[in-house]
Amino acid sequence: MPDNTFLIARIRINSKNCTNLNWIVEQVSPYKEFDPFAVPDKLLEHIYLLYKQTYKSLDSKLLIKDKYALFKYNRWILLENEDGDVCTFMLYSSKNYGIKLGITASDDSRIAKKALIMFHIKAFNVVGVIGEISPPLEGKIIDHVPKIKTSQVSHIIDKEIKPLTGGYHYKRQIADLGAKTKRLVGKLKS
Secondary structure: OOOOOOEEEEEEOOOHHHOOOOOOOOOOOOOEEOOHHHOOHHHHHHHHHHHHHHHHOOOOOOOOOOHHHHHHOOEEEEEEOOOOOEEEEEEEEEEOOEEEEEEEEEOOOHHHHHHHHHHHHHHOOOEOEEEEEOHHHHHHHHHHOOEOOHHHHHHHHOOOOEEOOOOOEEEEEEHHHEEEEEEEEEEOOO
16 A cells, blocks of 8 residues: 655755655655645745646646645655755655656756756666656656556556557546656666
C-alpha cells in the first residue's frame, strides 16, 4: 500500500540535495511532513500559476482545474532560486513501486529550466522513481534516463494504453484532455 503522507521539500537549486537525490523516495530530510490545509495560499497560487503558464503553452486544456487539485499529489519538491523564490517544482504521487511524477513546471528563467531538466535526469535514475513524460520533456532527457517498454506500462500504471510502433511510446486517455502520447521512464524497484 502506498504511503499517503504529504511531504514537501524546499531546496535551493545548487544545494547538495539537488545533486544527490537518494532521499527522493524516502521520508527523510529535506522532506518535511506537511498539512495540505496549512500550505500558505500565496505559495499555492504561485505553484498553480507556474503550472498554468507551462501547460497552457503545451495544450489549451488543463488537467488541474484549480489550485486545490494540486493536493492529489502528495510528494512536493520545490526548487528555489538564490532569492528563495520557488522557480521550479515537481509534484509526485506515492505508489506501491515508489513515486510517480504527476506534474512539473518552471518559470521562464534559464536557471529554472536547466534545474528542471537536470533534476529529472537525476530523479529518474533513482530506484523507485518513474514518470510518464510527453514529447517536450522527452526530447531533453531521454538519452540520460532508463526507458520502460510499453509491454510493461499497463501493468505499472494500471491504465489502458495503446502501444505505438517502436516499443516505448503509447497513447492513453488523460481525463478530459483526450488521448496523449506518453513514454514511461525511470527505475522500478525489483
